[in-house]
Amino acid sequence: MTTKTEFVHRFEPAPTGKAGATLLLLHGTGGNENDLLPVGRAVAPDAALLSPRGRVLENGMPRFFRRLAEGVFDQEDLVARTHELADFVADAAKRHGFDPAHVVAVGFSNGANIAASMMLLRPEVLAGAVLLRPMVPFEPKTPPDLRGRRALVAAGKADPIVRPEQSERLAVILREAGADVTLHWSPGGHMLDRADLAAAAAWWRDFA
Ligand code: MLT
Numbered sequence: 001m002t003t004k005t006e007f008v009h010r011f012e013p014a015p016t017g018k019a020g021a022t023l024l025l026l027h028g029t030g031g032n033e034n035d036l037l038p039v040g041r042a043v044a045p046d047a048a049l050l051s052p053r054g055r056v057l058e059n060g061m062p063r064f065f066r067r068l069a070e071g072v073f074d075q076e077d078l079v080a081r082t083h084e085l086a087d088f089v090a091d092a093a094k095r096h097g098f099d100p101a102h103v104v105a106v107g108f109s110n111g112a113n114i115a116a117s118m119m120l121l122r123p124e125v126l127a128g129a130v131l132l133r134p135m136v137p138f139e140p141k142t143p144p145d146l147r148g149r150r151a152l153v154a155a156g157k158a159d160p161i162v163r164p165e166q167s168e169r170l171a172v173i174l175r176e177a178g179a180d181v182t183l184h185w186s187p188g189g190h191m192l193d194r195a196d197l198a199a200a201a202a203w204w205r206d207f208a
Contacts (some may be wrong), residue, residue, distance in 0.1 A: 020046055023044055025039070034051070054111075065077050065081040073137065104207070105118065114137070119179070146177040146178045153167055
């Protein structure tokens with residue numbers, strides 16, 4: 001028996017009222033469920049939006065899993081929280097009436113890291129993912145089957161938190177698992193810029 005874990009979250013149905021894709025919006029460290037709603041709407045104007053708040057607090061800042069230091073993840077917690085979030089998405093699909101086969105994550109920083117972890121551990125939950133400034137969450141022991149799934153890895157050349165090799169390695173891991181991966185480089189740092197959003201919107205138009 002599984003225990004349902006509740007996340008504080010926002011859900012916005014598709015503006016057209018037509019069933020279609022749902023974006024799973026995953027904020028960065030210190031963010032909340034409101035942060036990425038405008039990004040989600042800009043990237044995919046017709047999609048429904050599901051935006052949970054991370055349940056881990058680091059000095060009062062919400063996150064999706066624990067870390068031991070900057071870029072050093074508590075792997076046990078990451079695995080448990082990834083499953084918890086995946087189960088929440090499946091449950092939210094029933095509750096809010098969206099199609100669980102058409103969920104695409106849009107995650108920033110810590111949110112991108114748990115989205116990447118979900119692609120690797122629970123590939124059935126996500127049809128695709130927009131990973132904004134992600135790291136490699138872990139090296140998978142057995143590659144998942146990501147054939148037919150798509151990902152955008154949006155990296156910053158001057159990112160002081162994510163080294164370029166991390167973005168490149170994540171793209172390789174996802175590709176080797178069969179995903180169709182676009183690696184987009186912005187000249188900036190860890191913060192998003194207009195070019196990232198334009199790349200995400202273009203990726204979405206191709207995807208949808
Ligand atoms: C993480 O902890 O997931 C990454 O270091 C990115 C961050 O949230 O700063």
